[in-house]
Amino acid sequence: MKILLVYPETPATFWSFRNALKFIAKKSAEPPLGLLTVAAMLPANWQKKLVDMNVSRLKDKHILWADYVFLSGMNIQQKSFNEVVERCNHLGVKVVAGGPMVTTEDYKKFHGVDTFILNEAEITLPQFLNDLQNGNPKHIYSTDKFPDISQTPVPMWKLLERHKYANMSMQYSRGCPFNCDFCNITLLNGHRPRTKSKQQFIAELDSLYQLGWRGTVFIVDDNFIGHKKKLKAELLPALVEWSKTKNYPFNFTAEVSINLADDKELAQLMVSAGFDHVFIGIETPNDESLAECGKSQNLNRDMVSMVKYLHRIGLRVSGGFIVGFDNDPPSIFDKQINFIRNSGIVTAMVGILNAPSGTRLYNRMKKENRLLGMMSGDNMDGSTNFVPKMHPQILTEGYKKILKTIYSPKEYYYRVKTLIREYQPLRGEATKLTFSDIGALFKSIWVLGILEKGKRYYWKLFLYSLLRYPQKFSLAITMAIYGFHFRRVVQEI
Numbered sequence: 001m002k003i004l005l006v007y008p009e010t011p012a013t014f015w016s017f018r019n020a021l022k023f024i025a026k027k028s029a030e031p032p033l034g035l036l037t038v039a040a041m042l043p044a045n046w047q048k049k050l051v052d053m054n055v056s057r058l059k060d061k062h063i064l065w066a067d068y069v070f071l072s073g074m075n076i077q078q079k080s081f082n083e084v085v086e087r088c089n090h091l092g093v094k095v096v097a098g099g100p101m102v103t104t105e106d107y108k109k110f111h112g113v114d115t116f117i118l119n120e121a122e123i124t125l126p127q128f129l130n131d132l133q134n135g136n137p138k139h140i141y142s143t144d145k146f147p148d149i150s151q152t153p154v155p156m157w158k159l160l161e162r163h164k165y166a167n168m169s170m171q172y173s174r175g176c177p178f179n180c181d182f183c184n185i186t187l188l189n190g191h192r193p194r195t196k197s198k199q200q201f202i203a204e205l206d207s208l209y210q211l212g213w214r215g216t217v218f219i220v221d222d223n224f225i226g227h228k229k230k231l232k233a234e235l236l237p238a239l240v241e242w243s244k245t246k247n248y249p250f251n252f253t254a255e256v257s258i259n260l261a262d263d264k265e266l267a268q269l270m271v272s273a274g275f276d277h278v279f280i281g282i283e284t285p286n287d288e289s290l291a292e293c294g295k296s297q298n299l300n301r302d303m304v305s306m307v308k309y310l311h312r313i314g315l316r317v318s319g320g321f322i323v324g325f326d327n328d329p330p331s332i333f334d335k336q337i338n339f340i341r342n343s344g345i346v347t348a349m350v351g352i353l354n355a356p357s358g359t360r361l362y363n364r365m366k367k368e369n370r371l372l373g374m375m376s377g378d379n380m381d382g383s384t385n386f387v388p389k390m391h392p393q394i395l396t397e398g399y400k401k402i403l404k405t406i407y408s409p410k411e412y413y414y415r416v417k418t419l420i421r422e423y424q425p426l427r428g429e430a431t432k433l434t435f436s437d438i439g440a441l442f443k444s445i446w447v448l449g450i451l452e453k454g455k456r457y458y459w460k461l462f463l464y465s466l467l468r469y470p471q472k473f474s475l476a477i478t479m480a481i482y483g484f485h486f487r488r489v490v491q492e493i
Contacts, residue, residue, distance in 0.1 A: 001043070001046045001047070001067045001068065002046070002047045002049075002065055002066045002067045002068075003039075003042060003046055003047065003048045003049075003066060003067065003068055003069075003070055004048075004049050004050075004051065004062055004063065004065065004066035004068070004069045004070070005032075005035045005038065005039055005048065005049070005050045005051070005069075005070045005071075005072075005159070006035075006050075006051050006053065006058060006069055006070070006071050006084055007032035007035055007050070007051070007052040007053060007054065007072060007073070008053055008071070008072075008073045008077040008080035008081045008083075008084055009053040009054055009077065009080040010054055010074075010076060010077055010080075011076065011079075011378070012488075012489065012492065013076065013378050013379070013380060013489065014349045014379060014380045014486070014489055015029065015349070015379075016028075016029065017029045017166070017482070017485055018485065019484055019485035019488045019489075020481045020482050020484060020485035021166060022443075023439075023440040023443045023444060023447075023481050023484075024166065024436045024437075024439070024440045025436060025439065026164060026165060026166040027054060027055035027056075027164040027165070028052065028054040028055050028164060028165050028166070029165070029166050029167055030165060030166070030167045030168065030169045030218055031052065031160050031162075031165050031168065031169060032050075032052055032072065033155060033169040033170070033171060033220055034072050034098075034099060035050060035070065035072050036050070036155035036156050036157065036159060036160070037121070037152060037153070037155045037156075037171075038070060038072075038098070038121050038125065039155075039156040039159055040153035040154060040155055040156045041121060041122070041125055041126075041153060042125075042129075043129070048156065048159060049062065049065070049066075049159065050159035050160065052160075052161075053080060053084075055161060055164040055165070056161065056164075058084065058087075060087070060091060063087060063088055063091050063093050064091055064093065066093055067093075067094070068093070068094050068095070068096050069084070069088050069093055069094070069095050069096070070096050070097075070098075071084055071085065071095055071096070071097045071098075071099075071113075072097070072098055072099030073099050073100075073101050073102075074099070074100050074101050074377055075100075075101050075105070075356075075374070075375060075376065075377025076376065076377030076378050077101070077377070078101065078377070081097075081101065081110075082110070085097075085110070085111070085112040085113060086112060088112070089112045094114040094115075095112065095113045095114050095115075096113075096114065096115045096116075096117060096128070097110065097113045097115070097116055097117070098116065098117040098118060098121060098124075098125075100184075100188060101377075102116055102118060103118045103119055103142075103188060104184050104187060104188065104356060104357050104358055105357050105374060106357075107140065109374075114137075114139070115128060115137055115138065115139060115140070115141070116139065116140045116141065116142075117141050118140065118141060118142040118143075119142055119143045119144075119188075120143075120146065120147050120174070120189075122147035122148075122149065122151070122152060123143045123145060123147045124141040124142060124143055125141075127141050128141050146174070146175070146189065146190045146192075146194060147194075148194065149171075149173075149174060149194050149195070149196055150195075150196055150197050150200060152196065152200075154203060154204050154207050155170075155204070157207060157208065157211055158211075162211070162213065166215075166216070167215065167216040167217065167218050167253075168208055168213055168215075168216070168217050168218070169217070169218045169219075169220050170201070170204055170205070170208075170217055170218070170219055170220070171196070171219065171220050171221060172195060172196055172201055172219055172221050172224065172235065173193045173194060173195040173196070173221045173223075173224065173226055173227060174189040174190070174193070174194050174221070174222075175189045175190045175191060175192050175193040175194055175222075175226060176189070176191065176193065176222050176223040176226050177191055177192070177193060177223070177226050178223070178257065178294075178295070178296070178297055179191065179294050179360075180281075180283075180293055180294055180295050181292075181293045181294045181359060181360035181361040181364070182293055182322075182353060182354070182355060182356065182359055182361045183356070183359065184356040184357070184358060184359050185222040185223075187356075187358045187359060189222070193223070193226035193227040195227055195230055195235075197234075198234045198235045198238040198239075201235060201238075201239075202238060202239070202242055205217075205239075205242060205250070208250075209246060209249055209250075213249075213250075214249050214250070215250065215251070216250070216251050216252075216253060217250045217251070217252050217253075218252075218253050218254070219252060219253070219254040219255075220255075221254065221255060222255055223255060223256060223257055224254035224255060224256050225256045225257060225259075225260055225263075225266060228263060228266055231266065231269075232265060232266055232269060236266075236269040236270065236272075236273050237269070239273040239274070240269065240272045240273045243273055243274040248274050248427065250274055251274055251275075251276045251277075252270075252273065252274050252275040252276070252277075253275065253276070253277040253278065253279070254270075254275060254277075254278055254279070255278070255279045255280075255281075256278045256279070256280060257280065257281070257297050258280050258281075258282070258297060258298055258301065258303060258306055259297050260278065260280075260310070261306035261307075261309050261310055267310065267313055267315065268313065270315065271313055271314045271315060271426045272426065275315060276314060276315065276316060276425060277315065277316045277317075277318065278310065278315050278316075278317055278318070279317075279318045279319070279320065280307075280317055280318070280319055280320070281295075281298075281319075281320045282298070282303060282307075282319040282320060282321055282339070282345075283295055283298060283320065283321060283322045284321065284322060284323070284325065284328070284332070284335075284336070285303070285335050285336065285339045286325070286327065286328060286329065286332055286335065287299055287300065288327035289325035289326075289327045289328055289332075291327075292325055292326055292327045293325065293361070294360075303339075303343070304339065304342050304343045307319070307343040307344070307345060308343065308344065308422060311344060311419065311422045311423045311424070312422060312423075312424050313424065313426075314423070314424055314425045314426040316346075316419065316423055316475075317343075317345055318345065318346075318347040318348070318349070319340070319343070319345040319347070319348050319349070320349050320351075320379075321336055321339075321340070321348055321349065321350040321351070321402075322350070322351055322352070322353050323336060323350065323351075323352055323353070323395065323398065323399055323402070324352045324353035324384055324388050324390065324395055324399075325353055326388075326389045328390060330390075330394070330398075332398070333398035333399070333401050333402050336350065336402050337401075337402055337405050337406060340406050340415070341406070341411065341414070341415065344415055344418035344419045344422055345415065346412070346415045346416050346419050346479050346482070346483075347479075347482060347486075348406055349379055349380065350380070350399070350402050350403060350406070351379040351380050352382060352383065352384045352388075352395065352399055353384060353388070354375040354376075354383075354384050354385050354386075355371065355375065355385055355386050356375060357374065357375075365386040365387075370386045370387040371385065371386050372384070372385045372386055372387065373385055380403075380489060380493060381493065382396060382399055382400070382493050400493070403490045403493060404490065407483070407486045407487050407490045408454075409452075409453070409454025409457045409458075409483075409487075410454070410457060412457075412483045412486070412487075413454075413457035413458070413460065413461050413480070413483070416461055416476060416479045416480065416483070417461060417464055417465075419475075419479065420461075420464070420465050420469050420472050420475065420476050421469070423472065423475070425471075425472075437474065440477070440478075440481065441477055444458075444477055444480055444481055444484075447484065448480055448481070448483075448484060449462065452484070458480055461476055461480060462476070462477075462480075464476075465477075
């Protein structure tokens with residue numbers, strides 16, 4: 001069999017970093033890890049090709065080469081997903097679809113797909129392959145079980161055009177112990193975190209290392225610290241040893257919950273293993289709204305102090321923030337601005353609350369007759385798929401106020417300076433400069449220091465970091481480039 005794996009195009013969003021990637025001549029922030037893993041599950045004697053539409057064009061000849069097109073995607077990729085299906089239908093090539101969008105939404109919405117492989121492929125893909133071998137594949141494969149992922153194979157990295165990506169991606173666990181009502185992660189992956197073995201994880205690291213990758217590796221788990229005991233006892237000690245032996249070829253980033261700051265041993269182990277960045281769902285400084293959505297792990301905490309602690313030990317924090325909860329007061333917009341400013345979180349993703357299909361929030365909105373339809377999947381497009389309790393115009397204007405404020409050059413560069421002052425990387429920032437780094441520096445000087453209106457703030461940061469914190473100069477320039485991307489996203493909104 002000839003299998004073409006296709007990852008649809010993602011429009012420019014907060015996390016696409018599309019405007020920033022141009023500075024380092026990259027096409028995409030990270031690769032389609034799910035499709036690479038599925039490719040490794042297919043029979044070894046099948047021919048496989050990958051087209052990630054975020055880094056390469058999908059041509060008709062690619063589709064016509066294949067016996068089947070395997071297609072995945074998230075809600076935000078729906079337009080591109082449907083266009084790929086339509087092209088395959090026109091060219092007479094069968095489509096097999098899976099991934100989070102078709103699993104959580106009603107699969108009947110997606111016309112032209114021959115076979116749906118829903119939920120986790122470790123269970124449903126072998127069923128399809130068996131039926132295909134017998135000549136009678138079904139239209140849909142699904143399961144209510146969560147597989148053991150300790151046998152999941154190493155992703156098929158060789159399918160990638162690795163030089164086009166800024167980061168690589170890996171997975172350690174699936175599932176989250178928490179139960180936020182707006183989150184569909186537990187719907188997809190369950191409450192009980194399931195993990196790979198340390199040997200399995202290290203083998204994946206070795207495979208990336210042997211291929212020559214150096215730089216950032218994003219651990220894509222929705223909550224990397226969901227199974228703290230196993231992390232501290234098994235994986236992180238092994239990862240510390242591996243990183244030391246290899247002289248820290250990778251710097252790791254992961255999504256975690258705020259309670260990481262409660263566990264000093266765990267946080268220090270992560271830093272020792274090579275982690276230097278975490279994303280945390282802060283959501284809101286309003287306790288009534290946190291209680292409303294069931295985000296108990298964030299309740300009754302001094303989250304500003306917790307963020308600053310993580311910065312001090314060497315973990316730069318990015319944060320997710322939400323407005324539009326039923327319990328949000330009119331003052332929520334200023335509260336969010338002040339929290340972001342005081343915490344020193346530079347990369348702050350602020351969105352209006354949405355209700356993903358199948359979540360407790362979705363079911364409540366449906367019961368209250370407030371549901372408006374399917375959410376867009378873009379965390380920062382200013383839309384919501386239900387009727388908010390706050391007047392829509394007040395919510396929209398307040399949301400715009402947050403974005404205009406926190407990503408104005410003055411506010412943004414202020415937070416970068418705060419981060420540079422407080423952030424204390426364990427080993428100091430890397431001093432090895434690549435041609436890409438040098439190119440990014442000169443592009444930043446031209447674009448941010450000469451062409452942009454807020455160039456005086458760029459030069460203030462440039463001199464501040466170079467003269468007072470030279471070991472963090474590279475980080476300062478990186479954050480300045482990120483700001484260019486965020487301002488473009490805000491302008492589009």
